[in-house]
Amino acid sequence: MGRMTATPAPTPEPAPADRSATDRPKRVLLAAPRGYCAGVDRAVIAVEKALEQYGAPVYVRHEIVHNKYVVQTLERKGAIFVDQATEVPPGNIVMFSAHGVAPTVHEEARQGRLATIDATCPLVTKVHKEAVRYAKEDFDILLIGHEGHEEVIGTSGEAPDHIQLVDGPEDVAKVEVRDPSRVVWLSQTTLSVDETMETVDALKTKFPQLISPPSDDICYATQNRQIAIKELAGQAELVIVVGSKNSSNSIRMVEVAKQAGVPAAYLVDFASEIDESWLEGVTSVGLSSGASVPDVLVQEVLEWLAQRGYLDVELVKTADETLTFSLPKELRRDLRAEAAELVKE
Numbered sequence: 384m385g386r387m388t389a390t391p392a393p394t395p396e397p398a399p400a401d402r403s404a405t406d407r408p409k410r411v412l413l414a415a416p417r418g419y420c421a422g423v424d425r426a427v428i429a430v431e432k433a434l435e436q437y438g439a440p441v442y443v444r445h446e447i448v449h450n451k452y453v454v455q456t457l458e459r460k461g462a463i464f465v466d467q468a469t470e471v472p473p474g475n476i477v478m479f480s481a482h483g484v485a486p487t488v489h490e491e492a493r494q495g496r497l498a499t500i501d502a503t504c505p506l507v508t509k510v511h512k513e514a515v516r517y518a519k520e521d522f523d524i525l526l527i528g529h530e531g532h533e534e535v536i537g538t539s540g541e542a543p544d545h546i547q548l549v550d551g552p553e554d555v556a557k558v559e560v561r562d563p564s565r566v567v568w569l570s571q572t573t574l575s576v577d578e579t580m581e582t583v584d585a586l587k588t589k590f591p592q593l594i595s596p597p598s599d600d601i602c603y604a605t606q607n608r609q610i611a612i613k614e615l616a617g618q619a620e621l622v623i624v625v626g627s628k629n630s631s632n633s634i635r636m637v638e639v640a641k642q643a644g645v646p647a648a649y650l651v652d653f654a655s656e657i658d659e660s661w662l663e664g665v666t667s668v669g670l671s672s673g674a675s676v677p678d679v680l681v682q683e684v685l686e687w688l689a690q691r692g693y694l695d696v697e698l699v700k701t702a703d704e705t706l707t708f709s710l711p712k713e714l715r716r717d718l719r720a721e722a723a724e725l726v727k728e
């Protein structure tokens with residue numbers, strides 16, 4: 384090997400930073416954990432099992448989980464998605480989605496003579512129970528969440544007279560309570576952890592005696608995916624999150640990546656939505672997926688990136704997830720027979 388000398392090169396060279404960027408192999412930093420959480424897995428399997436056991440159609444109120452691909456796949460298998468239980472003809476089976484429903488929706492199904500399967504995630508049910516308990520104790524409940532989100536509508540419906548929604552720190556100024564010594568906050572399960580704590584801090588400044596929920600309402604899956612995305616964001620020039628535009632936890636992941644300083648972060652449902660121009664000058668792409676996203680969609684993005692030279696895939700693992708939930712107990716019953724009985728009554 385020849386000795387290096389200090390003689391200036393006769394032709395201009397790229398700046399060292401540019402040279403190292405172009406010389407480094409293009410790589411993908413793949414988040415772990417990512418994708419399906421225990422609640423989504425349970426809800427999707429519940430629809431599949433219901434179709435298997437009872438045959439099509441099985442009606443599902445709202446998207447079982449917020450993912451286009453999952454919904455389209457289940458539709459092909461015989462699921463029919465409806466906006467309201469009142470749209471389902473009497474004597475049928477209707478499933479409630481992972482986001483949970485208000486008690487009035489159970490009542491609508493009873494009135495409509497429908498057999499029901501409740502696929503509400505147990506971690507959402509936990510928040511519903513907290514809301515019921517604090518309402519019974521006559522607390523004012525400040526529910527931190529996004530206006531119009533299904534989960535928030537369902538939780539609020541448990542105690543509409545006691546719950547008021549707080550949609551971010553800017554909402555705090557307008558919050559009024561009956562007795563500042565009896566106020567508790569709860570939250571939607573799929574929020575940004577940091578933003579929620581900002582809202583809680585603002586609420587605590589206004590109501591120093593504010594009580595916190597007995598355990599975190601933001602679920603383990605949301606928190607783990609945000610921690611992983613922060614880790615990626617520090618090492619990548621671009622972050623891609625696979626998820627649907629109506630998926631709260633997926634949207635939060637993009638926001639968390641941007642707040643962590645990544646120059647660009649995007650949400651895509653499918654690999655085909657990635658714009659080639661996003662890759663300009665990018666050596667490291669961070670990749671993750673929301674809690675409602677099957678991994679096949681991430682694999683498609685990996686293939687798409689591999690075709691463009693991003694061949695190295697490094698797993699960035701920040702947690703192990705082992706939680707699983709048992710299927711809704713209603714699946715152990717003959718719901719077709721029960722539904723047929725209901726129309727005879």
Ligand code: SF4
Binds near residue numbers: 481572603605
């Ligand atoms: S994101 Fe969390 S609360 Fe929502 S379904 Fe998954 S585990 Fe349950």
